[in-house]
Amino acid sequence: MNPRKIVVLTGAGVSAPSGLATFRSLGGLWEQHRIEDVASPEGWARDPGLVLRFYNLRREALATAVPNDAHRAIADLQDRFEVVVITQNVDDLHERAGSRSVIHLHGELRKVRSTADEATVEDIGYTSVALGQVCAKGGQMRPHIVWFGEDVMHLDEARRHIEEASRFVVAGTSLAVFPAAGLVRYARDKAEKVVVDLDPPAVSGGFRVLRGSADVVMRGLASEWLGSGKVR
Secondary structure (H helix, E strand, O other), rough: OOOEEEEEEEEEHHHHHOOOOOOHHHOOOOOEHHHHOOOOOHHHHHHHHHHHHHHHHHHHHHHHOOOOOOHHHHHHHHOOEEEEEEEEEOOOHHHHOOOOOOEEOOEEEEEEOOOOOOOOOEOOOOOOOOOEEOOOOOOEEEEEEEEOOOOOHHHHHHHHHHHHHEEEEEEEEOOOOOOHHHHHHHOOOOOOEEEOOOOOOOOOOOOEEEEOHHHHHHHHHHHHOOOOOOOO
């Protein structure tokens, strides 16, 4: 283990205080759309225009969102530690808060990729994508998002970081979505392990449970680990 390494696995509960709606909080509907319609290859095949409009709206909402205290506290830990964020979120709030090492398991909302060549990925910021917007090879650009039935990104890299960490935090996630949820089993027995959530999931392996909103709890945890009590 690296004694200076902290890995933080984050989910929707970290971004919720910034005003970004979560799938769970809306009862399984996003803007009245079924998950199958907007987050599956089948939905894309049926109505790509609907899917593009849906993610255009998500991107528009992200443009006005700002990082909250959870994002900032995690970034502040870099003052004394090597910090790697592994996130199930597709927003860029960790990066905007100052985190320098962020692994996106489920893709990134700011990016699109070609349906003709998955290696062709473009960062479009907070702009919209329309039908007919194609890459040089003629493939329609689609959201760079992992949909249900598609392979999660960077799992091996994430696992290696968790295995090296002397401190591991699970924040704002129900650990209900696999294979991302399975990453917790790679935390070392001797690592300090913490789970943070309004409704913390049951996790075996010696996790300390801190119940509460991630923006509040992560500030306290960061102050504890930094020692100086100095967090933004």
